[in-house]
Amino acid sequence: MVKRKNKIDKYSVAKAHWNLFIRKVPSDEAAADRIFKALEEKGRIVCCCGSINLNRNAGSRFFICQLCKMRTFFTVGTTFEGVSRLQAWLGAIHFAENNIAISALGFSKIAKVAFATARNCLLRAAMIVAGTIDESAPVLIGGELLQIIFRRSRETPPRLHPQAEQDEVEKELAEQFNVNVIFDNDTSANQEKSSCDTSSDVLDNLSPLQKQVLGLMGDTPISIDDLCDMTSQPAGILGSAAVMLALEGLIQDMPGGRYIKTVQKLQNKNLRDVTCPTAEIINAAIAFIREHFQGVSRKCLQLYLAIFWYCADRKTWKEGALFSAFLDQPPLGRSALINYVSPHLLKMPIS
Numbered sequence: 481m482v483k484r485k486n487k488i489d490k491y492s493v494a495k496a497h498w499n500l501f502i503r504k505v506p507s508d509e510a511a512a513d514r515i516f517k518a519l520e521e522k523g524r525i526v527c528c529c530g531s532i533n534l535n536r537n538a539g540s541r542f543f544i545c546q547l548c549k550m551r552t553f554f555t556v557g558t559t560f561e562g563v564s565r566l567q568a569w570l571g572a573i574h575f576a577e578n579n580i581a582i583s584a585l586g587f588s589k590i591a592k593v594a595f596a597t598a599r600n601c602l603l604r605a606a607m608i609v610a611g612t613i614d615e616s617a618p619v620l621i622g623g624e625l626l627q628i629i630f631r632r633s634r635e636t637p638p639r640l641h642p643q644a645e646q647d648e649v650e651k652e653l654a655e656q657f658n659v660n661v662i663f664d665n666d667t668s669a670n671q672e673k674s675s676c677d678t679s680s681d682v683l684d685n686l687s688p689l690q691k692q693v694l695g696l697m698g699d700t701p702i703s704i705d706d707l708c709d710m711t712s713q714p715a716g717i718l719g720s721a722a723v724m725l726a727l728e729g730l731i732q733d734m735p736g737g738r739y740i741k742t743v744q745k746l747q748n749k750n751l752r753d754v755t756c757p758t759a760e761i762i763n764a765a766i767a768f769i770r771e772h773f774q775g776v777s778r779k780c781l782q783l784y785l786a787i788f789w790y791c792a793d794r795k796t797w798k799e800g801a802l803f804s805a806f807l808d809q810p811p812l813g814r815s816a817l818i819n820y821v822s823p824h825l826l827k828m829p830i831s
């Protein structure tokens with residue numbers, strides 16, 4: 481009930497902001513005027529002949545040079561190049577600048593644009609933000625964020641869970657960094673060792689049955705029914721053993737009531753010279769993405785982290801900063817979003 485109420489509240493806040501916004505920017509033409517004015521202030525409304533003696537009708541997307549009569553589309557060279565729904569795009573920026581995180585579906589309803597347009601607005605804004613992240617920003621592998629990766633993308637291996645995309649990334653990273661900590665190996669000696677490395681106290685306190693269940697877990701998801709077959713124990717006690725192990729973080733639940741052993745993630749020590757965000761920041765990002773976007777794909781993960789950064793770091797992203805970035809950044813191109821793939825090492829600008 482409480483959750484539902486929050487959702488309604490969030491939606492009404494977004495709606496109120498939208499109503500405020502469309503009073504200032506009532507149409508795509510008004511949006512064009514606003515962009516023109518901002519570019520003018522930046523000194524970028526100049527004909528290619530160098531003249532600033534220009535004519536433009538209100539609402540128009542081009543100006544005509546009085547000197548050489550050339551017609552120039554002024555959004556060319558900005559992120560707004562070729563965008564038809566300028567109002568929606570400015571609305572997305574307005575939302576971001578007012579710290580309103582909203583899903584593409586919510587935005588499409590409020591702005592009355594197609595879902596694809598809404599998604600495009602929101603994720604392109606995120607791409608702009610992600611593009612400004614400094615090289616020195618703390619990095620994370622992404623395994624920490626497995627619980628929010630449950631959307632498929634073009635990068636998801638066929639017939640596998642979306643999280644498999646993360647596994648692929650980690651395998652490649654392991655090769656790249658020449659470390660060998662990704663997956664627990666099949667041999668029990670190795671399993672024992674890697675588990676002990678992280679949680680020997682926890683392991684000592686497990687019951688014999690819990691230890692047995694843990695020993696049976698691996699990379700392949702196993703259901704309670706499977707465990708019944710393997711141990712000849714009743715489903716009830718196996719289920720509670722599994723829940724306990726999951727609570728300890730030793731195994732994790734997968735769709736369909738199945739479990740796998742928790743993968744030992746790459747630790748900071750394996751990637752020298754990089755800083756990692758604190759657990760607090762990671763948890764805040766997870767909670768934020770869950771609340772506003774539910775699940776995401778590994779492919780787009782960096783974009784959602786960028787949105788989180790944007791909302792969490794209002795000092796860097798003070799009012800007008802995103803709009804300015806849209807004007808200053810080159811156009812992304814139609815396929816930019818489709819082809820976007822989050823980097824192996826995700827950047828988290830807040831530490």
Ligand SMILES: [Zn+2]
Pocket residue numbers: 527528529530531545546547548549550
């Ligand atoms: Zn000219």
